[in-house]
Amino acid sequence: MDKFTTLTAVAAPLPMINVDTDMIIPKQFLKTVERTGLAKGLFFELRETPDGKPVPDFFMNQPQYKGAQILVAGDNFGCGSSREHAPWALLDYGIRCVISTSYADIFYNNCFQNGILPITLPKAEVDKLMDAAKRGHNARISVDLEKQEVTGPDGGVIKFEIDAHKKHCLLNGLDNIGLTLEKKSKIDSFESKQHGTQPWLYAQAGR
Template identity: 65%
Template sequence: MEKFETLTGIAAPLPLINVDTDMIIPKQFLKTIRRSGLGVNLFDEMRYTDDGSENPDFVLNRPAYREAEILIAGDNFGCGSSREHAPWAIKDFGIRVIVAPSYADIFYNNCFKNGILPITLPQEQVDILMKDAEKGANARMTVDLEAQTITASDGQVFAFEIDPFRKRCLLEGLDEIGTTLEKADAIAAFEQAQAGARPWI
């Protein structure tokens, strides 16, 4: 998994509450088990019209936000069905950070497993960052995971909380397999001891 330390990038405003996983990646795109290629269908039903052309009013289709790496969102982001394709699509589009007042638990956990940093802030702070993001491509924000801060384009700094274990995993680029492999020597020693003690297994 790619390490996450600091990121300075464009933030896209998505001032919607209860954005569910079907809005993030509709069910017809869940046939793949590959993590790549889903970014083009991120927010598909809002992003495209019925004839398949881009909806020019949707935020990620606007020139200022096509390269967005941060998403400022509303309350209860990622609710609905527990599809891991949702963070896959977000990451494949290029978004590495989401800022919202709250998240659905399963979506929140899946973000960390896929190298996305979901930041939880009070509504009033999210509102400030939302307005900052509305300034467009020149309003770049900086997220510093080590310092646990997000800095708006005008220099305002907001501190956020994060579980220490999840923080370490992102900083070191460790997913669940990676954290298991950290114990590879201990696992090998245990297996060798078991082979001697219980050769019939």
């Protein structure tokens, strides 16, 4: 998993509340277990009409938001079913940070497992950043995870809170597997001792 330390990027606005995981990545794109190639399904039913025409005012169809890596979203982002494809699709498109007032718990935790920083801010601050994001190319927002700061296009600094353990994992690019591998030497040492004291545990496994 890629580390998240600092990010300065164009912010895209999504001024909608209760954007669920089916809106983020519709069910027809869930047939794969690969984490790549999902950007084509990101917000598919929001950015295209039923007859396949682009919705002109959706940010993914506007050139000023090409390459956006920050998404400013409405309340309760990522609600609905617990599909990890939702953060996969965001990441595949290039989104590394989401800013909202609230998230569904499962989506929120899945973001951290995939190198995305979900920032929670008061509504007044999100509204301010949403207005800034609507300016397009002028809406470059900076995020410093170590300092826990968001700097808006006007230079104003907003502090945010984050769980210390989740912060450590993002700064060091550690998902659950990475956290386990940090303890590899202790695991190897334990198994080596167990081989000697309880060899029957390893006999059927051929170890």
